[in-house]
Amino acid sequence: MRSLFHKSIVFIIIAGFFTSCADDNDRNYQYFPDMYRPVPYEPYGSYDIFANQQEAKLPVDGSISRGWMPYDYENTPAGREDAKANLKNPLAYTEDNLTEGKALYTVYCAVCHGDKGDGQGTLVQREKILGVPSYDDPGRDITEGSVYHAMYYGLNNMGSYAVQTSIKERWQIDHYVMSLKDKLEGNPERSFQTNTITQENSENLNPAEPADGPSEDQLEGSNDEESQSEE
Secondary structure (H helix, E strand, O other), rough: OHHHHHHHHHHHHHHHHHHOOOOOOOOOOOHHHHOOOOOOOOOOOOOOOOHHHHHOOOOOOOOOOOOOOOOOOOOOOHHHHHHHHHOOOOOOHHHHHHHHHHHHHHHHHHHOOOOOOOOOHHHHHOOOOOOOOOOOOOOOOOOHHHHHHHHHEEEOOOOOOOOOOOOOHHHHOOOOHHHHHHHHHHHOOOOOOOOOHHHHHHHHHOOOOHHHHHHHHHHHHOOOOOOOOOO
């Protein structure tokens, strides 16, 4: 009798083993199925279990996205003048940074500003855009800060490049723009530096998207201010 019982147990185990593998397309028993099948919620759906009945939530007041810091200069004439006078390029003037800046400039800037920075880009020559000044225009006197500020917010017909480029890339373009300005003015070529970031300006090198999440008024105002493009 005991032998028959043991044989029956062995038979049931073997039968269960083969049964469990009988159909690859059919799931077997699941323990704690909630771990396998989470309840999906649409971000903008209406659900009673959430505050305000919406799964999507606004960030906590005062919080910022991971990986970027706000840009301290406002999109105003006063903010532009402040950046022009005080904002400095934190990237070392190295051959690598200048080479990268030239490549980025060719992609984003040369079509209007020209390969030489003389305001004679392809669109200007085809008369699609008019009035693009040269970087050596004495009435403009561009600086590292004014060039970066223009790339960040845009100015007049020139839109912002804060989304297309990172902070490092914009500073690399900035180096190349200033090198074109020196060539146009006949200044001696600037000597390369070691590849370091100055402590004084290190806070300006943050991997950011548009700072402070510009308001709609700021975005509209960036094209309405009556001054010429700095970049």
